Amino acid sequence: MAGKITRPRPNKDRLRRTMMFMNAQRPGLIKDAYIYGCDSIMLDLEDAVAVNQKDAARFSLYHALTTIDYGDTEVIVRINGTDTEYWQEDVRVCVAGGADGIRIPKCESAEQVKEVEAAVEAAEKEFGVEVGRTLLMAALESPLGIMNAYEICTASDRMLGCAISGGDFRTSMRVQIEPDGIEINTARSMMLLAARAAGVQCLDTMYPNLDDEEGFRREVDLIVRMGFDGKSLINPKQIAYVHERLAPTQKQIAHSEKIVRSCREQADAGVGVYVVDGKMVDPPFFKEAERIIELAKKCGVYHGDL
Numbered sequence: 440m441a442g443k444i445t446r447p448r449p450n451k452d453r454l455r456r457t458m459m460f461m462n463a464q465r466p467g468l469i470k471d472a473y474i475y476g477c478d479s480i481m482l483d484l485e486d487a488v489a490v491n492q493k494d495a496a497r498f499s500l501y502h503a504l505t506t507i508d509y510g511d512t513e514v515i516v517r518i519n520g521t522d523t524e525y526w527q528e529d530v531r532v533c534v535a536g537g538a539d540g541i542r543i544p545k546c547e548s549a550e551q552v553k554e555v556e557a558a559v560e561a562a563e564k565e566f567g568v569e570v571g572r573t574l575l576m577a578a579l580e581s582p583l584g585i586m587n588a589y590e591i592c593t594a595s596d597r598m599l600g601c602a603i604s605g606g607d608f609r610t611s612m613r614v615q616i617e618p619d620g621i622e623i624n625t626a627r628s629m630m631l632l633a634a635r636a637a638g639v640q641c642l643d644t645m646y647p648n649l650d651d652e653e654g655f656r657r658e659v660d661l662i663v664r665m666g667f668d669g670k671s672l673i674n675p676k677q678i679a680y681v682h683e684r685l686a687p688t689q690k691q692i693a694h695s696e697k698i699v700r701s702c703r704e705q706a707d708a709g710v711g712v713y714v715v716d717g718k719m720v721d722p723p724f725f726k727e728a729e730r731i732i733e734l735a736k737k738c739g740v741y742h743g744d745l
């Protein structure tokens with residue numbers, strides 16, 4: 440067998456349009472998950488793993504982390520909650536195996552993030568991993584988690600972002616999944632505001648109804664319009680539509696190109712506000728146009744020369 444896999448230093452700001460869950464104990468799911476092309480895989484030690492299988496899942500996780508080359512696919516591990524007896528050993532194995540990041544489930548406070556951060560740092564020292572390498576993210580799964588979203592997102596320099604978790608959130612709110620998202624949209628908006636204020640990424644929850652393609656697409660359309668960076672997924676067939684909807688369209692790209700080019704010319708001519716394709720543009724529009732071009736480049740759909 441080849442030597443232990445070492446992964447490049449994780450990047451907080453990379454594309455995370457899709458983060459796909461898989462039970463860390465199931466070889467059939469984790470052995471070649473990179474082939475599906477999601478941005479991140481999430482090897483789960485928490486709710487996908489039965490309580491009497493936690494040790495077995497950790498062994499399987501370590502083997503996967505150290506022997507499978509996931510290439511450009513980011514490797515995140517969902518550890519067990521900080522109120523369980525499992526999470527500290529989960530952290531040691533993630534760090535020893537070289538995972539890119541850790542997802543803290545059912546996160547409700549900045550203190551929980553700091554507790555995990557301390558355990559991660561201790562593990563990095565124990566296993567000779569560069570201190571600061573392992574990223575963190577928080578899953579917000581309760582009203583309290585949502586209310587504390589900003590403090591959670593700013594609790595550590597390692598935080599790449601947060602994700603809302605609809606299953607547990609709906610249970611704690613005593614509601615069920617609705618076609619228009621009325622039961623969860625306030626929480627989505629609050630979390631988005633907190634994440635943007637903190638300057639970190641923001642992911643939507645998984646969609647559990649695998650056979651309801653129409654419902655899935657409706658939810659993706661909604662969260663794209665709301666401004667999410669990505670979505671948690673549970674199945675490979677959910678990847679393509681999220682990537683398609685989160686990439687700028689050619690129409691958006693062409694319009695953004697016009698704005699970026701004209702903005703440079705107009706600035707030289709001393710003009711601050713003017714009209715492109717019948718729409719007023721000024722500095723916030725320039726910035727947004729530049730963001731769209733950058734996003735198009737990262738998504739591989741930009742073919743221009745800016």
Ligand SMILES: CC(=O)SCCNC(=O)CCNC(=O)[C@H](O)C(C)(C)COP(=O)(O)OP(=O)(O)OC[C@H]1O[C@@H](n2cnc3c(N)ncnc32)[C@H](O)[C@@H]1OP(=O)(O)O
Binds near residue numbers: 486673674676
């Ligand atoms: C509320 C929460 O906590 S959600 C997070 C915890 N949940 C999970 O981790 C569930 C993740 N998803 C899964 O395990 C599976 O998709 C299931 C059990 C829901 C459905 O499984 P299946 O019926 O086998 O799905 P499906 O028939 O669509 O699978 C097609 C292929 O994709 C693979 N696949 C399916 N889901 C995944 C996944 N999440 N990750 C990687 N590969 C997957 C299957 O192994 C299968 O591969 P094969 O053709 O080589 O055999």
Ligand SMILES: O=C([O-])CC(=O)C(=O)O
Binds near residue numbers: 486603605
């Ligand atoms: O994070 C997610 O989307 C999955 C999850 O744990 C939940 O829905 O409770």
Ligand SMILES: [Mg+2]
Binds near residue numbers: 604
């Ligand atoms: Mg959950």
